[in-house]
Structure formats: C-alpha cells, structure tokens
Amino acid sequence: MGIANTPAATDFPSLHTRYGIADERTNNAHFLQGQSIPSAFHKPEQLFSAACCGFPGPARNDGEARSGHRVPAQTSNRDTPHFPLSVTGLLLGGMNLFKPPAFAHGDRLEAAGHVVRLAINPRARRVSLRIDRTRREVIATAPTARRLAEAATFARDRADWIAQQMAGLPTATPVCPGLTVSLFGQAFELVTATGRARLDAEAGQILAPDDAAYGDRVLRLIKVHSQRRFLHLTGAYCEKLSTAVPRVSVVDPKARWGSCSPARPGVGPSIRYSWRLALAPFEVADYVAAHECAHLIEANHGPRFWALVSRTFGDPAPHRDWLRHNGTALHAFGR
Numbered sequence: 001m002g003i004a005n006t007p008a009a010t011d012f013p014s015l016h017t018r019y020g021i022a023d024e025r026t027n028n029a030h031f032l033q034g035q036s037i038p039s040a041f042h043k044p045e046q047l048f049s050a051a052c053c054g055f056p057g058p059a060r061n062d063g064e065a066r067s068g069h070r071v072p073a074q075t076s077n078r079d080t081p082h083f084p085l086s087v088t089g090l091l092l093g094g095m096n097l098f099k100p101p102a103f104a105h106g107d108r109l110e111a112a113g114h115v116v117r118l119a120i121n122p123r124a125r126r127v128s129l130r131i132d133r134t135r136r137e138v139i140a141t142a143p144t145a146r147r148l149a150e151a152a153t154f155a156r157d158r159a160d161w162i163a164q165q166m167a168g169l170p171t172a173t174p175v176c177p178g179l180t181v182s183l184f185g186q187a188f189e190l191v192t193a194t195g196r197a198r199l200d201a202e203a204g205q206i207l208a209p210d211d212a213a214y215g216d217r218v219l220r221l222i223k224v225h226s227q228r229r230f231l232h233l234t235g236a237y238c239e240k241l242s243t244a245v246p247r248v249s250v251v252d253p254k255a256r257w258g259s260c261s262p263a264r265p266g267v268g269p270s271i272r273y274s275w276r277l278a279l280a281p282f283e284v285a286d287y288v289a290a291h292e293c294a295h296l297i298e299a300n301h302g303p304r305f306w307a308l309v310s311r312t313f314g315d316p317a318p319h320r321d322w323l324r325h326n327g328t329a330l331h332a333f334g335r
C-alpha cells in the first residue's frame with residue numbers, strides 16, 4: 001500500500017460506525033500463492049502418493065504430528081474405503097461424495113517446525129500461504145473445505161519458505177529486570193524492588209518484586225501509563241477540535257492501532273488505542289491520537305478528515321510509514 005497524504009477511503013477497513021487505523025502490516029503479510037492445480041490432484045490416491053515423495057503427512061501416526069499438535073488424519077489409500085463395483089457410480093471424478101473433507105477450518109499442522117493454521121476463505125481463488133507477523137503463525141488458506149488438504153500439502157511442500165520467513169521475524173522480547181524500554185519517547189529502566197509494583201516517571205524506572213509475576217506486573221503498569229498518556233493526548237486534540245472528550249481505553253488488538261466510535265443516540269463517543277503504541281516514538285502515538293480524534297468529527301477517511309488531521313497534527317505520512325515498517329517489533333514485546 002502506498003503512502004499518501006490523502007489515502008483513499010478503502011485504505012482503511014471500517015467496521016460499522018467504528019473507524020480506526022488498521023495495522024497495515026497485515027496487508028504486507030508475506031504471501032505465497034499456489035499454482036492452479038488440475039482437479040485430478042484432489043484424488044485421494046494422488047495426495048497419498050505426494051506424501052510418499054517428501055511431503056510427510058500425519059496420517060501414519062494416527063493424527064499426531066511430531067510437535068504434539070493435533071492433526072486430522074490425512075486422506076490416504078488406507079483411509080479410503082473400498083467400495084464394491086456397484087457403488088463406484090457414487091464416486092464422482094475420483095471424489096467420494098459421502099466422505100467428509102479430511103481437514104477443517106482452524107485445524108493445525110506442522111511444517112518446518114512451525115504451526116500452520118488451515119483457513120477457508122471463500123473469496124480465495126487458489127490455495128496460498130501467509131505469515132501473520134503479529135501472531136507469529138503461518139496460515140494456509142483454501143477457497144473450500146475440500147481444498148484444505150491441498151493447502152496442507154502446499155504448506156509442507158514450502159517448508160523452506162516458511163522457515164525462512166519465520167526466521168526473519170523480530171526476536172520476541174521478554175520483560176525482565178535490566179531491560180530498558182522507551183515509553184512515549186522516555187526511557188524507563190526495569191528494576192526489582194520490594195513493595196507494590198510502581199512506575200516512577202521522574203526516576204525513569206519501573207519497579208516490581210522479583211518474582212514469577214514480574215513481567216505481568218510491568219506490562220500492567222505500562223498499560224496504565226499508556227492509557228493515562230492517551231487520555232492526555234486525546235484531551236488536547238479534542239480541545240483543538242472543540243469537541244467533547246470521549247471515553248478512552250487501551251487494548252491489545254492484533255490488526256489495529258486505534259479505533260473510534262463517534263457519539264450516537266444514547267451512547268457517548270469512545271476511542272480505543274493499542275497500548276503498544278507507548279513503545280513507538282512519541283510522534284507516532286501522537287499521530288494516532290490526532291487521527292482517532294479527527295474521526296469524532298469525520299467518521300470516514302475522506303478529504304475533510306485528512307484536512308482535520310493536517311490542521312491539528314501535520315503530515316501523517318512519516319508516522320504511517322513508521323508503523324508499517326516497525327509495527328511488528330511492537331508486537332514482539334512481552335512475548
């Protein structure tokens with residue numbers, strides 16, 4: 001997706017009356033598409049012969065992959081019932097009408113030591129592989145349930161590609177004492193201390209007891225700090241826009257940096273921010289606040305909306321760019 005000062009409305013998905021900043025990394029997810037495969041490929045016996053040629057399938061160990069993840073039994077000669085000759089008319093093009101698909105939406109299997117999730121997307125035209133960089137997982141998509149087996153084979157066939165893509169993800173950053181994190185541009189040192197866990201903004205420290213809950217306590221403090229700062233930023237932009245301050249909350253969405261629900265009859269306005277924006281440069285979080293507050297006035301991404309962003313904040317392009325290129329790293333924190 002290109003970066004423009006006045007992106008088209010279709011640049012951002014919207015959900016009913018809620019508008020927000022989509023995590024554009026999801027649109028950049030690494031993607032691999034399968035070839036159009038002749039229908040004969042779906043024949044169970046051909047699938048089995050593929051498994052014999054270097055596509056290790058789970059069918060031979062009763063549905064258990066080596067990783068321990070449950071894997072549904074794959075179609076194979078052994079699984080295929082042998083019908084008497086009089087019943088062969090019920091087989092259409094090598095496909096048994098009575099046999100349910102071997103895989104289901106949401107099933108997981110293993111390829112290159114990584115979990116691959118199978119998904120059905122009726123709008124897809126062929127099988128494909130995608131890396132969800134936020135969830136750090138591989139998704140094999142097929143247009144129909146019957147073609148999930150093809151997607152599974154495709155994933156196993158592309159094990160090298162999966163390994164390469166997963167190796168390129170940012171390293172997960174566990175929260176532990178000694179780490180220094182930047183919150184809204186201010187450095188905080190994570191230290192251990194007895195007593196109540198606390199964030200000391202003046203000292204630039206986050207303190208918590210040295211126990212098993214250390215990471216959870218620190219993350220909770222960062223979320224509270226993030227909500228406080230976003231409430232402040234939101235108030236400032238609402239003042240510029242001469243509009244009422246909405247309810248502000250922080251959440252941890254996978255695919256959005258912020259979302260806004262403008263006021264409607266009986267319900268006040270509200271804005272939700274990803275707390276992970278605290279880890280971005282201050283200007284990036286500031287831009288997202290300006291963006292969401294502009295939605296309180298203009299619940300769309302039209303020219304008047306971008307004019308409001310430009311008037312209250314300035315040029316959004318560098319900050320959208322930053323999120324597009326660095327957003328994945330924000331999601332690696334605390335994992």
Ligand SMILES: [Zn+2]
Binds near residue numbers: 012019295301
């Ligand atoms: Zn928006």
